[in-house]
Amino acid sequence: MATGFPQELTDLDLHREWVAGHELPATFDPFRWTHRVAAYRALLAxxxxxxxxxxxxxxxxxxxxxxxxxxxxxTGRLGAAAHARDTIDPDSAWGYGNYTLCVLPWLGAERAGLVSPRTIAxxxxxxxxxYVRAGRVPAELDxxxxxxxxxxxxLAQLEHTRAIGPTAGEGDEQLRMAMWRAHKSCLDVVAARSSRDVPGPxxxxxxxxxxxxxxxxxxLWAAAFPTDFEFTVAHGLDVLPERVLSGPETATQLPERAAGTTANVLGLAKAGPWRTRVSLWLWRRAMRTAQARSDVLTLLDAAFHRRADNAxxxxxxxxxxxxPRRRPHRGVPVSRAQASGRGAGPPGP
Structure with missing residues (x-):
């Protein structure tokens, strides 16, 4: 089994946690961050x-x-003492969101026969x-x-058909689409839960x-946004706020790139449902071609920021x-999201 990882990881802050996340034991305790790291390491391998x-x-x-x-x-979003005590607060909203993106992928991999089953604590x-209790998955998480x-x-089918080549290509993009579809199936639950939530902690x-x-x-799904190691290190390590946003003024005191991302994300949170649907429909139309998706960073900037230099x-x-929409060439595989017509029509009611 290939268990290698990029050598550049040793130069990143993440490496300390990577090393601390030892092999996942028979009981997977997702309220210990070292276990979540171990689960991710196992899935990567x-x-x-x-x-x-x-x-x-x-x-x-x-x-x-x-x-x-x-x-x-x-950044303290998993609980004030999370790092020192190897814990994740069950009442942390971010911790719950990551739970859906760690435990649910793990259980999905178990169902696919990819990893050996573990008992979920x-x-x-x-x-x-x-959360999962006594091995039972809540209905909304299934x-x-x-x-x-x-x-x-x-992923297994793409590997079998050799659709993933030595460089990024059609197979990679299909897989990213499938990953974002799975990602959204989890965060839809988080979004629905947080919409009813009071600020609390x-x-x-x-x-x-x-x-x-x-x-x-x-x-990000519409753009098949890359999340591989190189792309994330090059474009994703300084774009999120390094502290909890205690108020609107905090968002304006961040470094430039993080401040821009934060303003965009807060704008999406405050936009009404109709405006969000229209904006998403327009963005999906813009992302219909592989060429457009390959230039996602530049086009995202233009979509969210109106400046003279990006006119x-x-x-x-x-x-x-x-x-006009172009028809795919014969023989080119179509992702499940594309096959379902997602993004091809106007916003829903």
Whole structure:
């Protein structure tokens, strides 16, 4: 089994947690961050047995998940004493969100026969969130488990047909689409739960940021946004707030890139349902071609920021929205999301 990882990881802050996340024991306690790291390490290794993502696994799209966990851990979003005590507060809204993106993928991998089953530990205390208890998956989380099972099945099929080549290509993009579809099946539950939530332990601005992040997933899915090691290290390590947002003024005091992301995400959280549906429909139209999706960072910037220096890109973005849709060439595989017609029509009611 290929268990390599990129050498550059040793130079990153994540490496300390990577090393601490030892082999996952027979009982997976998702309220210990070292166990979540161990689960991600096991999933990364299990999905690269044929080295389809390279001998050091750098092209695996699951890297984004462990980087997200690390960001939440180091910024105190999993509980004030999480890092020192190897705990994750069951009442942490971010911890619950990551639970759906760690435990549910693990259970999906079990259903797909990718990893050996583990006993999932119950939360150590009562919580306002519903978790797996006594091995029973709450009804609202089962769609997430099934979504990840489908992802791992898709991955196995792509490996079998050699659709994943030595460089990023059609197979990689299909797999990213499948991953974002599974990702959304989890965060839809988090979004629905947070929409009914009161700030509680979280300040209102931070809760809004979480809600907006759940909405952002739709935009990233439409673009088959890359989450492999290289892309995340190059473009994703300085774009999120390094402290909990205690109020609106906090968002304006962040470094430039993090401030821009934070403003965009908070804007999505505050947008009305109709505006969100229209914006997403327009974005999906713009992302209909592989060429547009390959330039996602530039086009995202143009979509969210109106500046003199990106006027030409905004004009291009408008053309991508209104241009006639091209039919795929024969023989080119179509992702499940594309086959379902997702993004092809106007916003729903």
């Amino acid at each position: 299990a999905t690269n047995t044929s080295e389809a993502f390279g001998p050091d696994n750098r092209r695996n799209p699951l890297w984004g998940l462990i980087f997200q966990l690390h960001w939440q851990l180091r 119950d939360p150590p205390t009562s919580s306002r969130f519903r 769609a997430g488990v099934e979504g990840w099972r489908e992802f791992f099945v898709d 979280l300040p209102q601005t931070e809760l809004d940021f979480l809600r907006g992040w759940c909405r952002m997933v739709d935009f 030409a890109t905004r004009a291009r973005l408008l053309w991508l929205v209104v241009a």
